[in-house]
Amino acid sequence: MQVAQLKEDIQSYAKEIGIDKIGFTTADVFTELKERLRRQQELQYQSGFEKGSIEERTEPKRLLPEAKSIISIAVAYPQKMHDAPRSTKEERRGIFARASWGIDYHVALRERLNKLSEYIQTKYPDAVNKIMVDTGELSDRAVAERSGIGFSGKNTSIITPEFGSFVYLGEMITNIPFIPDSPVEESCGDCTICMDACPTGALVQGGQLNAQRCIAFLTQTKDFLPDEFRSKIGNRIYGCDTCQQVCPYNRGIDSHFHQELEPEPESAKPKLKPMLHLSNKEFKEKFGYMSGSWRGKKPLQRNALIAIGHYKDKSAIEDLIKVMNNDPRPVIRGTAAWSLGKIGSPKAYEAIISAMEKETDSQVLFEMEKGLSFQKQS
Structure with a gap:
């Protein structure tokens, strides 16, 4: 042929x-x-x-x-997600990137x-x-x-x-020698909307990304998230779409061509509090089919904790105390303490002080001190 x-x-x-x-x-x-x-x-x-x-x-x-x-x-x-569930004061939600x-x-x-x-x-x-x-x-x-x-x-x-x-x-x-196609000749021109909108300045110049500052990358890391990025993450559980959402080339485009790529709203925009208590089995059942699950539940739970702190969600205080006191993972315990501090109620601060008496991990103790420092700032 x-x-x-x-x-x-x-x-x-x-x-x-x-x-x-x-x-x-x-x-x-x-x-x-x-x-x-x-x-x-x-x-x-x-x-x-x-x-x-x-x-x-x-x-x-x-x-x-x-x-x-x-x-x-x-x-x-x-x-766009059809019939997207709304985030309420009683049930705050996170968001997975569209990909x-x-x-x-x-x-x-x-x-x-x-x-x-x-x-x-x-x-x-x-x-x-x-x-x-x-x-x-x-x-x-x-x-x-x-x-x-x-x-x-x-x-x-x-x-x-x-x-x-x-x-x-x-x-x-x-190994088949096909005749190559020609590259597309369009370009961004002088537009810098995506660079200006990037929450962390990760787009250092047109077409160059500092992945170490990119929220999409940071949501996939497993350690404590550096302080400067915690306020930038907002309610993102996995990934970041900002630089695509603001792009003029994406205006008016919404491709619903493949059923298997359609979002399951309760997974793509999940309730935050239930995420904190998922077993490995429950995590796989709810999120395992998504690409955003590839790093396991730990980074996503850490991000959910940060999102709860971002919302200052007082309805989550009991959940956070339980995580801070009982979770075996230092990153999760410490981030829960930080989130309690961000919420800032007397009950939250008392819980942190009580937990510090039995905590032995230095990094977790450091996060607890951070949580208590928010009381002094307010």
Whole structure:
């Protein structure tokens, strides 16, 4: 079969299996990205979640020696939640970022890429394909940009003309020499809305992110959250959408194309107090299908504690005291004490003082002192 015809067939089949956009590029080295990654490393802007060396992340042939092309795919996901539950004074709620609303996107995209690979194999039996979704070495965004899926915005997201930046990305390296598509020529121009809106100044310049300051990254860490970021997190349980929500390219876009990517409202916008007491089994049952569960319940419970403090939710005092006194994890005990201090009632302060008498962990004691210091400030 001619490669040009195969490309057309793949494009048609991609639509049938729920791929919203597909692009093709060469397996050449990503030279510009290599320099950017080196600069990121020098500045210590990396998150630590990146996989592989800089060479593996920019040289496709290190991952598949016979590589000739890369196929990039994009799947659009919703921007708005229908029938979203309201947060009330009695039942405060947190929020997961939109990228974690439906079924884990790694599963959704891998399923589509596997089908695509099997289809290619029937048409081109000598095909050798390697699939990656987010956790692979290659940069999904760099591949998507070069494949014509969209352009790289100043918020470091790929922005597609059709679906804005609310798209999941994945790719397949292959030994088939497809004719590459042309990159999208749009750009952000002089717009800096996302940079100005970033709560922590993580977008240090157009297209460069200091992951160590990015709320999306910080919500996934497992240690005590640095003080300067606690007031910035608000009620975010996982991820952050600010730089996408303010983007002009996302205005009026809300893609509801795939049922499995639709949010389950009680999971995507969960009640905060029940989150504090989840067993591992209950956590997996409620949140395990979402990509936001990948780091386990500890970071999400820590963020829920911070959100309760942010709300100054007096109805949660008993829950916080129970966590502070009984939870075996220092980060959770300490953050509960901090949150009690933020709420600031006499009962909260008395509970902290009482708990300090039996607490032995120095970091937890430090957080308890912080909690008590809010009384002196008020």
